Amino acid sequence: MVSSKKKKVCVVGAGVSGLVSARELRREGHDVTVMEQSGGVGGQWLYDPRTDGDDPRRGRRAQGSIYASLRLNTPRESMGFSDFPFFPSNDGAGVDARRYPVHGEFLRYIRDFCDAFGLMDVVRFNTKILHVGPLAPRGHDGGVPRWTVRCSSRRGGCEGDAVTAEEVFDAVVVAVGQHNQPRLPAINGMDKWSRRQLHSHSYRAPDSFKDQVVVVVGCRPSGTDIALELREAARDVHISVKSMDDGVTVFPGMRQAVSRHHNLHLHLQANRLLVRGRAGGVRRRLLHCRRRHHLLHRVRLLVPVPGHGRSGHRHRRRQPYKHTFPPALAPALSFVGVPKRVVVPRFYEAQAMWVAQVLSGRRTLPPEAEMARAAEEYNRAREAAGVPKRLTHDIFDLEYCDAFGETRCGFPRLEDRKKELLWSSVKSISRCHGELP
Numbered sequence: 239m240v241s242s243k244k245k246k247v248c249v250v251g252a253g254v255s256g257l258v259s260a261r262e263l264r265r266e267g268h269d270v271t272v273m274e275q276s277g278g279v280g281g282q283w284l285y286d287p288r289t290d291g292d293d294p295r296r297g298r299r300a301q302g303s304i305y306a307s308l309r310l311n312t313p314r315e316s317m318g319f320s321d322f323p324f325f326p327s328n329d330g331a332g333v334d335a336r337r338y339p340v341h342g343e344f345l346r347y348i349r350d351f352c353d354a355f356g357l358m359d360v361v362r363f364n365t366k367i368l369h370v371g372p373l374a375p376r377g378h379d380g381g382v383p384r385w386t387v388r389c390s391s392r393r394g395g396c397e398g399d400a401v402t403a404e405e406v407f408d409a410v411v412v413a414v415g416q417h418n419q420p421r422l423p424a425i426n427g428m429d430k431w432s433r434r435q436l437h438s439h440s441y442r443a444p445d446s447f448k449d450q451v452v453v454v455v456g457c458r459p460s461g462t463d464i465a466l467e468l469r470e471a472a473r474d475v476h477i478s479v480k481s482m483d484d485g486v487t488v489f490p491g492m493r494q495a496v497s498r499h500h501n502l503h504l505h506l507q508a509n510r511l512l513v514r515g516r517a518g519g520v521r522r523r524l525l526h527c528r529r530r531h532h533l534l535h536r537v538r539l540l541v542p543v544p545g546h547g548r549s550g551h552r553h554r555r556r557q558p559y560k561h562t563f564p565p566a567l568a569p570a571l572s573f574v575g576v577p578k579r580v581v582v583p584r585f586y587e588a589q590a591m592w593v594a595q596v597l598s599g600r601r602t603l604p605p606e607a608e609m610a611r612a613a614e615e616y617n618r619a620r621e622a623a624g625v626p627k628r629l630t631h632d633i634f635d636l637e638y639c640d641a642f643g644e645t646r647c648g649f650p651r652l653e654d655r656k657k658e659l660l661w662s663s664v665k666s667i668s669r670c671h672g673e674l675p
């Protein structure tokens with residue numbers, strides 16, 4: 239059913255979250271424009287051979303974080319949208335029909351999804367959103383604010399030829415992703431380290447590490463992948479981990495890999511860097527493979543919310559209701575793609591469907607105070623369970639994902655077979671991508 243309450247909606251970002259938001263909003267009868275800062279769809283999956291250079295402390299240019307050899311670590315069966323399965327592409331050249339294919343196969347799937355639902359027509363490429371702000375403060379009648387969106391568009395994708403413009407929308411869906419802001423660890427002496435250091439965000443291939451000694455900080459999926467790949471080019475790879483607990487920061491397979499390969503070494507947390515000259519002419523490099531900043535750190539810059547600053551308490555108060563609607567600005571402002579360790583992209587699809595239905599009036603939200611209270615209770619429960627603040631939106635619960643979709647918007651549950659596959663992939667990540675039998 240298409241509602242007559244058609245809204246003019248701006249979606250920020252053309253990754254999987256933004257694209258599925260556009261599809262759901264259009265299905266619900268809304269008028270949609272997607273603004274995308276890069277020249278193509280796919281977000282993280284649009285491989286960008288450029289990097290931020292060799293010093294993560296300096297400014298950045300590259301948006302994508304994926305490296306050349308990256309393969310999906312979730313099975314293709316669970317990586318499809320609910321009604322558009324991720325089958326091997328028929329495209330011929332470069333097709334990777336494996337269950338865990340290379341990244342280009344998923345990009346191809348995203349492009350097919352856009353073609354199937356006519357989404358290319360609604361995306362404005364090379365258009366970066368600079369600011370989103372309410373057109374006028376929310377009235378005493380509680381009326382929903384409209385939004386002024388300021389963006390900068392590069393004609394023909396050229397840097398020097400940008401035009402800034404403003405446009406008014408009834409609603410804004412923020413889908414800017416969360417894996418493109420490197421988060422650096424605090425290591426003593428890091429600022430004085432004159433040798434090369436980079437974040438995994440800027441890692442693409444091992445070639446430039448040939449015969450070097452490399453310290454890899456962090457040993458989760460990216461760190462593990464990269465360390466194992468580097469081992470083949472570098473002289474020595476030293477992996478620094480927070481704790482030696484198997485399964486917590488060291489995947490069991492990594493320990494096996496270390497015992498098998500003479501140039502792979504595991505160390506407890508690097509907390510000090512000393513520059514002591516060149517050991518035998520060997521060049522040393524430091525590679526940070528830590529998590530990336532959470533999405534909300536960035537959204538705060540994009541969407542200033544009155545009365546909500548950066549302090550911890552206020553930060554908590556800004557938490558969106560059910561990871562989606564900031565209570566004070568709902569439903570005109572929403573976030574799709576905030577939760578991590580959910581079934582991607584299905585969870586984002588359910589969020590998008592919910593947003594579209596709320597905007598058309600098919601679903602209603604609780605009053606603002608109730609949403610704020612629910613978000614607060616959720617946070618308190620997470621805190622009580624010892625979950626660090628930065629992991630507020632890490633879900634890692636397939637039942638929660640199903641319940642979210644079903645309750646919010648009647649989204650179908652993930653089939654048991656696919657759940658089993660997903661769980662087995664989580665276990666196989668622990669086996670270090672094939673390092674264990």
Ligand SMILES: Cc1cc2nc3c(=O)[nH]c(=O)nc-3n(C[C@H](O)[C@H](O)[C@H](O)COP(=O)(O)OP(=O)(O)OC[C@H]3O[C@@H](n4cnc5c(N)ncnc54)[C@H](O)[C@@H]3O)c2cc1C
Pocket residue numbers: 250251252253254255256273274275276280281282283301303304305308309310311312365366367368413414415416417418460574575582583
């Ligand atoms: C190394 C790596 C490996 C991964 N492997 C897997 C995997 O195997 N399985 C899995 O399920 N997930 C994986 N992920 C997670 C992956 O990021 C998500 O699957 C998914 O791509 C998130 O999509 P998104 O649309 O939310 O964000 P993104 O893909 O980041 O897209 C956000 C889009 O917003 C645009 N944007 C941002 N700011 C602005 C602005 N101001 N104006 C206009 N446009 C803007 C960006 O250019 C981008 O196109 C991986 C991530 C990384 C980094």
